[in-house]
Each structure stands twice: as structure tokens, then as C-alpha cells.
Amino acid sequence: MSRKIFLFTIILLFTLLPGHTLNTASTFIEHIEDSAINIYKENGKHLFSTTMEVVKGDRYISEDNFEYIIKEVTANKAVAEKIGKIDLLAGNQAKNQGPFELASVKNKTVAIYHTHNGESYEPGKHNISGKGEIHEIGQTLKESLEKIGVKTIHSENLHLPHDGFAYERSRATAVDLARKNPGLILDLHRDGVPDKNEYLKKVDGKIISQIRIVIGRQNPNSSANDQLARQLKATADRTYPGLIKDIFYGRGNYNQSIAPRSLLLEFGTHVNNKGEVTASAQLLAEPLKELLYGETTPAGGGKRIFRNLFWIILALITALLAYLFINEKNWQGVLKRIKKIIPIEILDKLDDK
Structure with a gap:
């Protein structure tokens, strides 16, 4: 009996640890190149691919703003049911202006960090033991934001190795950033889908790698994170249509329970080249500024005019x-x-x- 009580206590404590779910290790080992899963519409047409874990009940908003729900998952294939076209800003107080909630936030700082530090792009190694090229993408985003007047913090803390507990190690970084009360916290990643065309898009006259927004469904801030993700996509759709590829709502926490204004962003996949990803990071700065300050004339807008x-x-x-x-x-x-x-x-x- 005492042994059963002991085991029950251990399981209970493990469950209650911040950010944990009982399936933490299996849920959070993502972006591995040989674990891609293909999601199809009910009519058999390909919808999207990802190396995130996909389970029944996960949701998805496509580039053209149709909502889907995952109904069936078998091995490396899943089927999604179309719910219908959505209004990204439904329920917001200012559909024709910048997002009302963030526009009122006093601290406009953007905080950036990397849970999976070693993630890189072709033609080099896809993963390294140290600071991969995803750190360079974070620095590009930081410099692009600061160029248009947005204060940015870029944490380059390491959380190696890339295993099931990387999010537990990066949690301390996320907590430290949250203490600074920034307007946004962004965890930058790249996908592991082996098809570069999954993310390629011509935006503003350039071939870039699109950006996927990921929301963890297993966190108390999921509703606020959801609204934030929709606001960012709506803003980017207006500024640079096609820059935001989609929004994926997966099982997990992704440390988004730490702050209601936190997002996980996937900058392309490992077979995209760094130049394509750098271009998308540069473009993202303007929608992020508009998200924080309300509707503004984006930097570069004068040049385009x-x-x-x-x-x-x-x-x-x-x-x-x-x-x-x-x-x-x-x-x-x-x-x-x-x-x-x-x-x-x-x-x-x-x-x-």
C-alpha cells in the first residue's frame, strides 16, 4: 500500500509541476525532420503539414481564414473537418484599427527567445549543438523592430539538448522575460517539414518563408493567446498578405501559461534557406509594431507609397x-x-x- 501511495504521490507531483502535462516528453519533441505529419481535408486534398504533434481535437486556421478541427489521426496522416470561414477580429472592439488590447499596453517591448536553440536551415546542418541560425533570425527581427522604434529584448539563453524537456529548461527564460512585463513574448522556431514549398510564398515582391503561429491548447491563457494570434494575423494580412501562413492550435503548453501575450512562431522549415527566412523576419516587424501601437503608417510604407x-x-x-x-x-x-x-x-x- 505504501508503495502505491508513493507512486501516486510522485505522479501527482510530476503532473503539478509548472508547464507539465503527463505527456510532456512525447508532446514537446517536435521539429524533428522524420516526424512530419500530413493533414488532409475530408475531400482528400492536402491542407498542411507539420512536425508538431497532432491529435484529435486540435484546431487550425488556414491562410485564407477557414477554420478546421482535426477529426482523425493515424500514423503520419490526419483528417480535418472544415468548420467554416471566420472573422479574425470578431469580438474585438476595433476591427478597422489596431488591436484594442495591445494598443493600450504601456510597455511596448517585444521579448524574443528560443526554446530549440540548435535549429538551422539548409544548406548547412539542420540542428547543431549550440546557437543555430534561428538565433540569427531572432537578431534580424530584433534589429528590424528597433529600426522602426520598437524596443526589443533578445535572449540567447541555451536550453540544450533538443529533447522532450527543452520547454522545461526554457521556462526559466520565459519567466525572466515575463518579469520585465513586455508587450509581447515570442518563442522563435522553425518547422521540420521536408518540403520547402510548404512555406514558400511571394510577399511584397520577394520569395519568403511564411510564418506559422502556434497556440498551446493546454494553458490557462489559451483564450488570450488565441485572440492575440488572430489579431497578429489580421494585422499582417492587411500589411503583407501571405506573410502569416496559418495558426495551429496544438495540445501542449509551450510556456504560454506564463504570460497571456505570448506566441510561438515557426519561421519556415529546415529546407528553406536562411535568406528566405531573414526576409520574413524583416517583414514581420511592421505588423508587430502596428499590433503594439494601433494602426500606424508602417516603416517602409512611405517608401512603398x-x-x-x-x-x-x-x-x-x-x-x-x-x-x-x-x-x-x-x-x-x-x-x-x-x-x-x-x-x-x-x-x-x-x-x-
């Missing part, structure tokens, strides 16, 4: 010259018409220069 205005003006000038040439039959005639339109003094000054 100027660039667009330049091409509009160029197109108008080209159309005008073509019209004049058709009517005058030669460039000498075009020049005479222009001299009639533009004062001779201006033309003389241009000739002098």
Missing part, C-alpha cells in the same frame, strides 16, 4: 508621349508640342544644366 507614385507618374508621362507621337508622327513634332505646354524659360534652364 513613393515607389508606387513614381511608377504612376512614369506611366502617365509615357502615355502622354505616346499620344503626342501618334499625333505628330515624329519626335520633332512632339518636342514642339511640349514647348507650347511648358514655358520656354523652364526648358532653357534645363538646357543650361
Whole structure:
């Protein structure tokens, strides 16, 4: 009897440890390249792939904002039932502005850390024993945010090895960051899906690796994290459509119980190259700033407006010259018409220069 009580006590204590579930080890060993699972719609069409653990009841919001629920899982395959199209900002107080909750947060700092430190990208090793390229992506995001005026903390604490208890080791880092009361806490990862096209997308004229948002369903902040994830996707959809690939709601905690404004972000997969991932990290800074400050003119927005205005003006000038040439039959005639339109003094000054 005493032995049974002892075992029961050990199991109970293990269950109550912060961040633990009884299936911690099996749940949190993810992003391993040979553990990819493919999720299909009920009609057999591929929906998405991931190396996160997928179980019945997990939810998913696609890039085009359709919600699905996992109904069946067998080995490396799962089937998802479509629930329907959703409004990402349903229930929010300011659909046409920046997210109301974060816009009112006084501390606008973004905190970044890495539970799986060794994660890297091709053409090098996919995982190393130390700071992998995911740390460089974190630094890129930090620099991009600071460039547009957002204070950022980037913790490079190591939580090696990449095993089932990496989240337990990174919990201390997450707690330390939470004590600074930042506006956002981001745990940066990369996926392990062997198909680079799973994340590739052309956004803002560049080929980038998309970003997946992951929410742990087994934490008391899951509702707040969910709202935050939807707000970030809605903001990014408006600023850089396609940058956020989707939102996955998996079984687990992912240390999101520590703070209600925390997210896990997957920057591409290991077969994407670092340049594609760096580009997505640079683009993400603007939606994050808008998330924190409300609707603003994103950094770089002025450049895009100027660039667009330049091409509009160029197109108008080209159309005008073509019209004049058709009517005058030669460039000498075009020049005479222009001299009639533009004062001779201006033309003389241009000739002098």
C-alpha cells in the first residue's frame, strides 16, 4: 500500500509541476525532420503539414481564414473537418484599427527567445549543438523592430539538448522575460517539414518563408493567446498578405501559461534557406509594431507609397508621349508640342544644366 501511495504521490507531483502535462516528453519533441505529419481535408486534398504533434481535437486556421478541427489521426496522416470561414477580429472592439488590447499596453517591448536553440536551415546542418541560425533570425527581427522604434529584448539563453524537456529548461527564460512585463513574448522556431514549398510564398515582391503561429491548447491563457494570434494575423494580412501562413492550435503548453501575450512562431522549415527566412523576419516587424501601437503608417510604407507614385507618374508621362507621337508622327513634332505646354524659360534652364 505504501508503495502505491508513493507512486501516486510522485505522479501527482510530476503532473503539478509548472508547464507539465503527463505527456510532456512525447508532446514537446517536435521539429524533428522524420516526424512530419500530413493533414488532409475530408475531400482528400492536402491542407498542411507539420512536425508538431497532432491529435484529435486540435484546431487550425488556414491562410485564407477557414477554420478546421482535426477529426482523425493515424500514423503520419490526419483528417480535418472544415468548420467554416471566420472573422479574425470578431469580438474585438476595433476591427478597422489596431488591436484594442495591445494598443493600450504601456510597455511596448517585444521579448524574443528560443526554446530549440540548435535549429538551422539548409544548406548547412539542420540542428547543431549550440546557437543555430534561428538565433540569427531572432537578431534580424530584433534589429528590424528597433529600426522602426520598437524596443526589443533578445535572449540567447541555451536550453540544450533538443529533447522532450527543452520547454522545461526554457521556462526559466520565459519567466525572466515575463518579469520585465513586455508587450509581447515570442518563442522563435522553425518547422521540420521536408518540403520547402510548404512555406514558400511571394510577399511584397520577394520569395519568403511564411510564418506559422502556434497556440498551446493546454494553458490557462489559451483564450488570450488565441485572440492575440488572430489579431497578429489580421494585422499582417492587411500589411503583407501571405506573410502569416496559418495558426495551429496544438495540445501542449509551450510556456504560454506564463504570460497571456505570448506566441510561438515557426519561421519556415529546415529546407528553406536562411535568406528566405531573414526576409520574413524583416517583414514581420511592421505588423508587430502596428499590433503594439494601433494602426500606424508602417516603416517602409512611405517608401512603398513613393515607389508606387513614381511608377504612376512614369506611366502617365509615357502615355502622354505616346499620344503626342501618334499625333505628330515624329519626335520633332512632339518636342514642339511640349514647348507650347511648358514655358520656354523652364526648358532653357534645363538646357543650361
